[in-house]
Amino acid sequence: MSSPIRILTAVPICDGHDSAINTINLEFIRHGIEVIYLGYHRSVSDIVRAGIQEDVRAIGISSYNGGHIEFFAAVVDLLRKKGADDIKVFGGGGGTITRDDATKMRRKGVDEIFFAGTSLDDMVKFVHQRYGKPRSRRPRPQSFDQELAHKLTQIEEVYGSGNRKRPTPRFSRAKRALNCGGLTPLSPRTSKVIGFTGPGGAGKTTLIDELVLRFLHRNSKGRIAILSHDPSVVGEGALLGDRATMINSQHDRVFMRSMATRGQAGGLSPATHDCLALLAQSNFDYVIIETVGTGQEAMPFQKNGIVDSTVLVMNPDYGSRLQLQKIVMLDLADIVVVNKSDLQRARTAHTEIEQRLDQNRRHQQLVDTVAKRHRDSGADRLFELISDRQ
Amino acid sequence: MSKLGQVVESVENYNKFVLDQVKRARTDQKFGRDLLGRWNDTKAKIPVTRTPTGLPLPRLALPEIDEPGEIARFIFGEGLPGQFPYLNAAYPEMYLEPIREIESFDKNGSRSRSALDTGKKLTQPEEPTRLFSGLMLAEDTNERFHYLTRHQRTHRLSTAFDGPTLYGLDSDADGVFGKIGEGGVAIDTVEDMVRLYDGFDLGSANFSASMTISGPAPMIMAMYIAAAKRRFGPKVVSRLRGTVQADIFKEVQAQNETIFPIEPSLRFLADMVEFTTREMPRWYPISISGYHIGEAGSTPVQQAAYTLSNGFAYAEMFAARGIPVDQFGPRLSFFLDCGLDAEYIALSRVSRRIWAIGMRDVFGAGARAQLFKLHTQTSGRSLIAAEFKNNLTRTATELILSYMNATNSCHSNSADEPFTTPSEEWIRLAAHGQAILLEESGIFKHTMNMLSGSPGMKAVERAVEAAILNEFREIERLGGVLAAVEERYQRSQIQNAAHRYEQQIYDGTRPIIGLNKYRDNDEDAPEVKLVRTPRAKQQLQVDRVQKFKKKNAEKAKRALDQLATVAERGDNVFPALLEAAEVCSLGQITGRLQEVVGRFRPMV
Numbered sequence: 001m002s003s004p005i006r007i008l009t010a011v012p013i014c015d016g017h018d019s020a021i022n023t024i025n026l027e028f029i030r031h032g033i034e035v036i037y038l039g040y041h042r043s044v045s046d047i048v049r050a051g052i053q054e055d056v057r058a059i060g061i062s063s064y065n066g067g068h069i070e071f072f073a074a075v076v077d078l079l080r081k082k083g084a085d086d087i088k089v090f091g092g093g094g095g096t097i098t099r100d101d102a103t104k105m106r107r108k109g110v111d112e113i114f115f116a117g118t119s120l121d122d123m124v125k126f127v128h129q130r131y132g133k134p135r136s137r138r139p140r141p142q143s144f145d146q147e148l149a150h151k152l153t154q155i156e157e158v159y160g161s162g163n164r165k166r167p168t169p170r171f172s173r174a175k176r177a178l179n180c181g182g183l184t185p186l187s188p189r190t191s192k193v194i195g196f197t198g199p200g201g202a203g204k205t206t207l208i209d210e211l212v213l214r215f216l217h218r219n220s221k222g223r224i225a226i227l228s229h230d231p232s233v234v235g236e237g238a239l240l241g242d243r244a245t246m247i248n249s250q251h252d253r254v255f256m257r258s259m260a261t262r263g264q265a266g267g268l269s270p271a272t273h274d275c276l277a278l279l280a281q282s283n284f285d286y287v288i289i290e291t292v293g294t295g296q297e298a299m300p301f302q303k304n305g306i307v308d309s310t311v312l313v314m315n316p317d318y319g320s321r322l323q324l325q326k327i328v329m330l331d332l333a334d335i336v337v338v339n340k341s342d343l344q345r346a347r348t349a350h351t352e353i354e355q356r357l358d359q360n361r362r363h364q365q366l367v368d369t370v371a372k373r374h375r376d377s378g379a380d381r382l383f384e385l386i387s388d389r390q
Numbered sequence: 391m392s393k394l395g396q397v398v399e400s401v402e403n404y405n406k407f408v409l410d411q412v413k414r415a416r417t418d419q420k421f422g423r424d425l426l427g428r429w430n431d432t433k434a435k436i437p438v439t440r441t442p443t444g445l446p447l448p449r450l451a452l453p454e455i456d457e458p459g460e461i462a463r464f465i466f467g468e469g470l471p472g473q474f475p476y477l478n479a480a481y482p483e484m485y486l487e488p489i490r491e492i493e494s495f496d497k498n499g500s501r502s503r504s505a506l507d508t509g510k511k512l513t514q515p516e517e518p519t520r521l522f523s524g525l526m527l528a529e530d531t532n533e534r535f536h537y538l539t540r541h542q543r544t545h546r547l548s549t550a551f552d553g554p555t556l557y558g559l560d561s562d563a564d565g566v567f568g569k570i571g572e573g574g575v576a577i578d579t580v581e582d583m584v585r586l587y588d589g590f591d592l593g594s595a596n597f598s599a600s601m602t603i604s605g606p607a608p609m610i611m612a613m614y615i616a617a618a619k620r621r622f623g624p625k626v627v628s629r630l631r632g633t634v635q636a637d638i639f640k641e642v643q644a645q646n647e648t649i650f651p652i653e654p655s656l657r658f659l660a661d662m663v664e665f666t667t668r669e670m671p672r673w674y675p676i677s678i679s680g681y682h683i684g685e686a687g688s689t690p691v692q693q694a695a696y697t698l699s700n701g702f703a704y705a706e707m708f709a710a711r712g713i714p715v716d717q718f719g720p721r722l723s724f725f726l727d728c729g730l731d732a733e734y735i736a737l738s739r740v741s742r743r744i745w746a747i748g749m750r751d752v753f754g755a756g757a758r759a760q761l762f763k764l765h766t767q768t769s770g771r772s773l774i775a776a777e778f779k780n781n782l783t784r785t786a787t788e789l790i791l792s793y794m795n796a797t798n799s800c801h802s803n804s805a806d807e808p809f810t811t812p813s814e815e816w817i818r819l820a821a822h823g824q825a826i827l828l829e830e831s832g833i834f835k836h837t838m839n840m841l842s843g844s845p846g847m848k849a850v851e852r853a854v855e856a857a858i859l860n861e862f863r864e865i866e867r868l869g870g871v872l873a874a875v876e877e878r879y880q881r882s883q884i885q886n887a888a889h890r891y892e893q894q895i896y897d898g899t900r901p902i903i904g905l906n907k908y909r910d911n912d913e914d915a916p917e918v919k920l921v922r923t924p925r926a927k928q929q930l931q932v933d934r935v936q937k938f939k940k941k942n943a944e945k946a947k948r949a950l951d952q953l954a955t956v957a958e959r960g961d962n963v964f965p966a967l968l969e970a971a972e973v974c975s976l977g978q979i980t981g982r983l984q985e986v987v988g989r990f991r992p993m994v
Contacts (some may be wrong), residue, residue: 012554016646095775095808116775167625244994374988
């Protein structure tokens with residue numbers, strides 16, 4: 001079973017027309033495609049960086065605000081310059097892109113332009129036909145990020161589209177795949193690995209992005225990697241949308257990879273462990289791993305020894321104290337964050353969680369944050385706690 | 391309960407009140423007699439106008455009712471045009487041609503005539519036509535403005551800005567070059583703003599400027615004021631007329647042109663409103679807009695419900711800032727989309743009624759602050775590229791619907807809009823479409839209420855009102871507008887509706903002529919003249935803003951430091967913005983404020 005097709009979709013800079021792309025994204029994932037959605041108002045360099053890090057087969061751009069000839073060409077050119085012209089570019093813009101424009105754009109290296117009236121089915125068919133075959137030979141990576149991205153793809157492909165046939169032992173199989181590719185063998189780990197988990201809607205992604213901002217300010221040279229997860233839907237596609245809200249993480253010193261769970265329960269992908277192991281040995285100062293919004297189970301990577309610290313991000317609206325008793329992660333996390341602490345319920349939540357942590361006697365830390373607030377002092381404190389932990 | 395919950399209650403209570411009045415008119419004889427008397431007086435005072443063929447018609451058409459209960463239902467439930475609850479119209483007369491002679495029916499039913507005061511010049515009402523335009527650089531848009539207003543008595547300009555301006559960026563920002571002057575005009579500095587409205591008398595009562603921009607609205611507003619002062623001196627400020635869109639909620643819900651996080655965006659908006667309602671009594675500092683919600687794919691009911699609830703949320707916010715409701719209320723204006731769905735037969739009528747009741751009964755607003763002053767635009771989304779000349783019919787139909795809803799002003803789209811910034815040929819047809827409807831046809835110029843109050847229209851009104859109130863209840867359940875926005879409730883509802891709409895087009899249940907129905911073999915690409923900004927012009931704009939920044943570097947630094955200090959302190963930033971607008975570019979101001987309050991984090 002081959003891996004699902006991964007593509008990146010985005011809307012160009014100074015363009016907020018996301019109605020078409022939202023509809024197309026949904027249609028793609030319904031047909032088994034994994035879509036990394038970068039969002040609207042995105043620059044050429046953000047799009048190309050994301051395309052390379054995510055190692056997608058193609059980038060789909062939806063443009064309704066003019067300037068498309070220049071914009072698409074700039075994306076193609078930058079991919080070429082970065083040695084990543086195996087990542088293809090396609091797109092559309094309703095009636096704003098004329099047939100003459102499209103001819104010019106194809107001449108500049110764009111694969112396909114869809115016109116107004118193209119059915120969603122035809123777009124899905126195009127992606128399957130054009131980008132569904134396995135890649136023949138990869139070009140030699142021209143940058144550290146590109147090499148890393150290729151390796152991560154190899155690991156994901158070893159695991160295929162699901163965990164029906166779990167390879168054992170997992171790590172060695174991936175390692176074999178890597179070595180077959182003639183790449184440098186794995187070296188000892190060098191990064192501090194922090195796991196983020198918590199229920200959906202608690203604000204994990206926003207909080208991580210705020211921590212990234214603080215890291216970039218504090219460190220003038222350091223790098224950070226993020227491994228983020230979103231659930232696969234039935235039919236095996238997935239909408240991986242964390243990048244769209246992570247405005248600070250679209251940065252050359254941040255390496256981000258979005259993964260779909262591909263049928264595995266527990267908020268991670270079958271390939272997560274090996275991907276994380278690889279990232280942890282790749283000279284980042286920090287590797288952050290974010291699970292899918294999970295419920296009450298323990299974090300699956302708790303036992304594997306790669307994660308140094310775990311952060312549980314809570315929403316104050318978890319319900320009753322009884323609900324709290326069921327959250328196993330409260331016993332396992334090193335730091336517990338009550339995000340959205342500006343909500344009325346937050347004080348009560350803080351008190352109830354504090355009592356629970358006291359019973360554990362593990363010196364767990366409790367932090368209140370308002371991640372959506374610029375320069376939030378709670379997020380500052382969380383950053384310090386994480387920096388201080390050895 | 392937030393104010394929105396109270397609005398739901400107030401409308402329910404008002405509807406009960408109307409039923410009580412109907413009952414009372416039927417049981418309380420004196421009350422019934424008074425109503426009947428008032429009704430007959432009103433009818434007697436209606437002037438008579440004549441069609442070109444000489445047919446006499448009343449200037450105002452009223453239902454044929456003579457039973458006190460039904461009269462009460464009309465008077466209280468709908469209101470005469472210009473009377474609470476304003477279902478029929480915000481003003482007593484709209485679109486009517488001036489009459490030379492007044493005829494009226496006297497009490498005995500016979501007609502009497504009186505000549506108008508001949509000493510006075512006959513005043514033509516002002517045209518409701520507003521054509522939204524903006525292209526290339528300021529001087530190009532200026533030329534378009536002069537072209538559009540050459541036959542107009544009043545000069546009402548409606549300005550579209552290009553992408554970089556809408557996102558608060560300068561034309562020399564990284565990666566925006568191809569977007570300069572596309573889809574709107576490029577404005578970076580006060581100097582561009584001077585060029586944009588050159589040749590128009592900004593302080594005149596016959597001039598107003600509307601600026602469709604929200605994220606950077608306070609900065610653009612400050613630039614407009616600075617430009618007006620440069621041309622006409624400081625005294626012009628209190629005379630300026632116009633509108634700046636400045637609607638943050640709908641940006642976050644639908645249009646995605648937000649540059650600061652929600653809370654500081656709202657704070658800067660309130661800063662501007664506080665300033666303009668005090669210093670610029672004729673300015674509309676916000677246009678609460680459903681247009682972009684509709685264009686992003688919402689249902690008509692969602693469009694009205696989110697627009698109205700956003701409006702009430704702003705009213706709550708301005709009241710909390712200590713601005714009296716009768717000061718800000720009359721300075722709020724609204725902007726809705728008009729498409730082809732049945733709801734549009736009465737969507738704006740119902741919105742006007744809900745707004746008036748809510749403002750009066752929840753916010754304690756006086757008559758002027760109850761008015762839902764509406765600008766309508768025909769639906770851009772309903773226009774398609776295939777067999778694009780059909781777009782003329784679509785727009786014409788939407789225009790009739792818009793004026794049936796007694797919109798205060800209206801923009802009609804050009805048929806070539808699916809491809810390009812409108813060219814003069816098609817924009818001319820769009821403008822003429824309105825003139826044909828209002829001035830050539832007899833549908834709107836002789837009689838108010840010409841197309842109001844059919845049984846079908848009333849059925850739509852009832853269904854639409856109930857559906858809007860249900861949406862309000864849902865938002866209230868989520869904790870009010872801001873809480874619902876942060877939960878991305880409106881966004882996901884709009885996205886679902888958009889997805890359903892597309893599905894319906896693809897499965898054919900929503901017929902689009904020339905696209906999924908009556909489609910002939912693929913036509914050749916239409917011959918449409920494209921309006922694109924030449925590279926040389928884009929480069930000129932880059933050079934201009936860089937020269938401006940170089941020239942003002944010293945002064946800009948001081949102005950920006952001052953602005954940052956005020957923003958940090960949490961004081962009203964608008965006076966500092968006025969200073970900054972003289973010497974800073976838009977991008978410089980945006981960048982500095984983002985350092986203080988952060989950038990907007992997009993919602994997906």
